[in-house]
Amino acid sequence: MLLLASFAASAQRVEGTRAAAQGVYSAEVEVNTQGAGERDTAFARALAQVLGKLSGDRNAASQPGMAQELRQAERYVEGFDYRQDEGVSASGAPSFDTMLVVRFDQDKVDSLAAAMGLAVWPQPRPKPVLWLAIDDGSGPRLVGLSKAAAASSTLDRAKKRGYRLGLPNGSAAEQAVVGAIWRGDTAAVARASRRYSPPMQLIGKLYRNDGGWKADWIFVDNGRVLSRWSEEGTNARQVMATGADGAADALMKRYAKRSEAGPPGTYRVAFTGLDSADDYVRLSGYLQQLAVVRGITPLSATPQSVEFNLDLVSGLSGLARMVAGDDVLAASALGSPLDGMDTAVDGQPDDVGERAPAVYRLR
Incomplete structure (x- = not known):
């Protein structure tokens, strides 16, 4: 499949091993330099990421009063490090991105969330199975574990939203589930997903549409459809990533709970x-x-x-x-x-x- 092959090739990247964001209370942001001035600004962006992961709410950092805390994000920092990623630009020349990896103090961030009345998505969090079929014009095919690079934008977006997605193994029997995915048969997909845990499925189909791409998504929790949505765009990767956003929104709405903060x-x-x-x-x-x-x-x-x-x-x-x-x-x-x-x-x-x-x- 041409699209799957091109995604796999472009997704390859050599990354340094010095540091990487791990878990809800760490984040990584791209910076131009390692100067203190830019680092302070990056701390704010990193804290905004962590608040989003902690709550599952992409707008958590925009809540009233939160901007003041972002301006003094350094007080929540437990430690930080830099990592340089090497890749290939669109022209084929080598490119280097400097990433600031920030670890935040869990107790301080939890206190901030509680004080601000932020809804918190409890841990441990589920790992839904992503049942994604892609048709780039040569017929729909399932994205199995061996083709994970093709779904990297969706998998990476889920991590940024504070949870992880799994993929089916992609066996011949599972490849046959593509028809059910394409017609939106959630019961058939759920049956195929019984061997995996938890009983949650993010079901999506990506296909060409009016010169661009369109994705139709369904999120299912233990047999219950929590959400349906569609997205369109010219960039297939960006359209695919919206699946992780929609699933995070549905999970947050169902499972996030506000702390016992007083009324405003x-x-x-x-x-x-x-x-x-x-x-x-x-x-x-x-x-x-x-x-x-x-x-x-x-x-x-x-x-x-x-x-x-x-x-x-x-x-x-x-x-x-x-x-x-x-x-x-x-x-x-x-x-x-x-x-x-x-x-x-x-x-x-x-x-x-x-x-x-x-x-x-x-x-």
Whole structure:
């Protein structure tokens, strides 16, 4: 099959062995240099990748307040290294890409996700079987394990979304499943997939369409169709990769769970231990850089304390998680930070300014 052969040839690449992203809490991004300035920007892109893998949500890094944390992504970094990949350009000349491989501190990233109320896709995660048939004009054929390079864009995209896809062995009996794939017979494909675990199938057919390519996808979980979608484009690899995206979206919607963060809204919070104007400035600056804080409204001040109404992304519990490891604020014995206010059914606090505030002490 011409398309399968061309995919296999172009997918070959020599990679260095110094470093590679492993698991949900690591990522790799391409950089032009190994300078500190570009590295800081790359850390932000890498953290965005990790948040996407952790949640399964490709838009996780775009949630309100998350941009602030991305700008200080270095504080979540556990370690990093560089890898140089050697390949061949379209002209046939050698090409070299420098990849920054970043490992993030799992506890810190988990705390960030919890504080921001990010839905987390629990681990271990399933490895659905990719039943993909491709017709480049010479008839549809199944992409089996021996032709994995032909499906590399789909397999690689799945890894970037935080899970893995498997392929059938591609035996003669499995090649006969192409007809079922082409007509969308999910029950027949599920029967052919019984020897593999888990009972999840990503079923796709890729074919030429109006001068480009089209892929029709079905994602099945234990016999239940979770999603159907189609994608078109001029680049076959890009169209194939959409299968992994659609499967990730379906899995996240079904299995990702939000942490027990509080509801967003405005909360009254008191801060003690302020001995000078410098302490007030330090406290204000610190609160403004917290991702969970969307706004600050001063309420009252005494020589050693101040009260604010804080507009919080994930309530008082989110604030408590966010400040826990920073050694700037401590829960005061005068009042638990989680005793601040009742919340209404719509998630908004009641009686702002009337109930006792949550209390923190500036260290």
